Amino acid sequence: MQLTYRFRLYPSRAQEQKLLATLDSCRWLYNHEIGREPAEFAPVEIGPLPARASLIVEAGSPVL
Numbered sequence: 446m447q448l449t450y451r452f453r454l455y456p457s458r459a460q461e462q463k464l465l466a467t468l469d470s471c472r473w474l475y476n477h478e479i480g481r482e483p484a485e486f487a488p489v490e491i492g493p494l495p496a497r498a499s500l501i502v503e504a505g506s507p508v509l
Contacts, residue, residue, distance in 0.1 A: 456464060
C-alpha cells in the first residue's frame, strides 16, 4: 500500500518572486535546448570513473 501526502506552500512575496524567476529561467533553458538542431549536439567524452575505494569516507571526517 502506498501513501501519498499533499502539502500546500504559502511562500512570502520575496520567496514567490524567487520561485517565479527560477521557474522562468528553467522554462527558457528548456525551450532553448529543445529548439536546437540535433547536429549541434556534440558527443561527450566521459573519462574513467574513479576507483570505488576513493569514494569511501571515514565516519566523522569532514566531507566538504
